[in-house]
Amino acid sequence: xLTKRPLQFLINFWHQLRSQWSADPLxxxxxxxxxxxxxxxxxxxxxxxxxxxxEAAADYLISKGFTILHRNIRFPEGELDLVAKxxxxxxxxxxxxxxxxxxGEPYHSVSEQKQRRQVTMASxxxxxxxxxxxxxxxxxxxxxxxxxxxxxxxxxxxAFRVNDLFRR
Numbered sequence: 423x424l425t426k427r428p429l430q431f432l433i434n435f436w437h438q439l440r441s442q443w444s445a446d447p448l449x450x451x452x453x454x455x456x457x458x459x460x461x462x463x464x465x466x467x468x469x470x471x472x473x474x475x476x477e478a479a480a481d482y483l484i485s486k487g488f489t490i491l492h493r494n495i496r497f498p499e500g501e502l503d504l505v506a507k508x509x510x511x512x513x514x515x516x517x518x519x520x521x522x523x524x525x526g527e528p529y530h531s532v533s534e535q536k537q538r539r540q541v542t543m544a545s546x547x548x549x550x551x552x553x554x555x556x557x558x559x560x561x562x563x564x565x566x567x568x569x570x571x572x573x574x575x576x577x578x579x580x581a582f583r584v585n586d587l588f589r590r
Contacts, residue, residue: 475519
């Protein structure tokens with residue numbers, strides 16, 4: 423009888439083979455391993471809050487029909503929090519989490535400079551996965567996690583556009 427670990431390995435291997443043979447380029451992209459991807463973060467309060475927010479955002483997006491392709495991909499410019507697929511669109515999602523809305527909504531902290539870095543990292547991702555013909559979108563998921571209460575999640579689709587950032 424197979425133990426859970428080898429069985430899980432076989433299931434993952436089967437999904438990987440199916441994805442690699444898929445006609446959908448986004449599905450094939452799911453199994454590309456990024457050398458810069460890190461699973462571990464420091465255990466500070468800020469990092470725990472960010473990790474909790476990213477998990478809440480991923481669960482929320484999955485409930486809305488998104489497929490999460492990658493999480494926390496690091497590039498020299500920074501990190502892509504979530505990369506997802508919505509129908510035939512590749513979606514790069516920046517997750518911003520705060521404990522309180524006292525200092526404004528979390529999405530207000532996504533500056534123009536941060537947006538430019540997101541576009542640069544997304545361009546690298548698209549190039550690595552060879553997805554130049556796939557439509558791309560940039561979203562922000564803003565989460566307020568007050569202690570002992572339900573999180574307030576706001577999903578902003580098409581939060582910014584590439585053309586708006588590079589006009590100047």
